Amino acid sequence: MDASLVRSALLVLGLVIFATVESFRPYRVPHEPRLSRWVENLFLTAVNVTLVATLVGNPLMAGSLSLASSPLRSLPPFLHGLAVILILDLGHYFWHMATHRVPVLWRLHRVHHCDLDMDVSTYLRFHPFELALGLLVKAGLVIISGATFLQLVAFEVIFNLSSQFHHSSLALPEPVEKALLSVIIPPCMHRVHHSVIIKERNSNYGTILSLWDRLFGTFRLRDDVPSIRMGVGALMNVRGPMELLKLPFRPPVL
Ligand SMILES: [Zn+2]
Numbered sequence: 349m350d351a352s353l354v355r356s357a358l359l360v361l362g363l364v365i366f367a368t369v370e371s372f373r374p375y376r377v378p379h380e381p382r383l384s385r386w387v388e389n390l391f392l393t394a395v396n397v398t399l400v401a402t403l404v405g406n407p408l409m410a411g412s413l414s415l416a417s418s419p420l421r422s423l424p425p426f427l428h429g430l431a432v433i434l435i436l437d438l439g440h441y442f443w444h445m446a447t448h449r450v451p452v453l454w455r456l457h458r459v460h461h462c463d464l465d466m467d468v469s470t471y472l473r474f475h476p477f478e479l480a481l482g483l484l485v486k487a488g489l490v491i492i493s494g495a496t497f498l499q500l501v502a503f504e505v506i507f508n509l510s511s512q513f514h515h516s517s518l519a520l521p522e523p524v525e526k527a528l529l530s531v532i533i534p535p536c537m538h539r540v541h542h543s544v545i546i547k548e549r550n551s552n553y554g555t556i557l558s559l560w561d562r563l564f565g566t567f568r569l570r571d572d573v574p575s576i577r578m579g580v581g582a583l584m585n586v587r588g589p590m591e592l593l594k595l596p597f598r599p600p601v602l
Pocket residue numbers: 444448457461541
């Protein structure tokens with residue numbers, strides 16, 4: 349079976365499962381109506397899938413895979429696969445940090461952060477320009493790591509399911525989240541990243557492994573996670589798909 353098709357099927361399945369489970373067991377009552385947020389987030393997804401993935405993502409990934417050659421390719425396949433996942437996850441950690449710290453990139457990334465609640469649909473909420481730039485970064489990482497097509501597909505499945513999981517509003521027992529924290533990023537860690545408090549927002553940049561935040565001093569937790577106010581302080585009233593598309597062109601705000 350076509351690996352790209354398997355990847356897409358797994359991501360849709362993950363989305364449906366997390367959306368179903370989080371609706372039965374949310375960690376808190378949402379502030380906003382779920383439907384209006386989902387309309388915004390699915391609209392951005394439709395634009396991103398039809399335009400960005402097709403016109404930018406597919407040719408860019410095909411080009412980077414054809415250029416990918418690295419000494420890492422001489423490693424046994426399992427070790428090379430592991431190295432690919434580590435390199436791409438670490439590269440994304442620094443890209444995510446840049447979207448917070450470089451003002452022009454923050455203009456784009458604030459579309460993701462101005463969601464006033466966080467659930468699995470927030471994982472899809474990205475401005476098309478941010479996604480296109482992120483794909484350029486990923487293409488560079490594919491070349492550096494010497495990734496093969498199947499390794500890239502495996503990384504994308506793990507990366508996206510991790511992102512769906514930690515964006516979900518699923519309530520998990522505290523001991524389970526604590527145990528997961530030692531390796532991956534559970535929702536309690538990423539909820540701190542979506543706080544309106546700037547020093548909290550500028551922490552927890554990882555996607556798959558919690559290791560990078562621990563290593564580079566950006567790891568942060570809170571005991572009172574359900575009371576975290578989410579969003580961007582000056583953008584609490586941005587509503588509607590078109591407003592989100594225009595948001596990067598509005599004056600800069602913190
Ligand atoms: Zn962020």
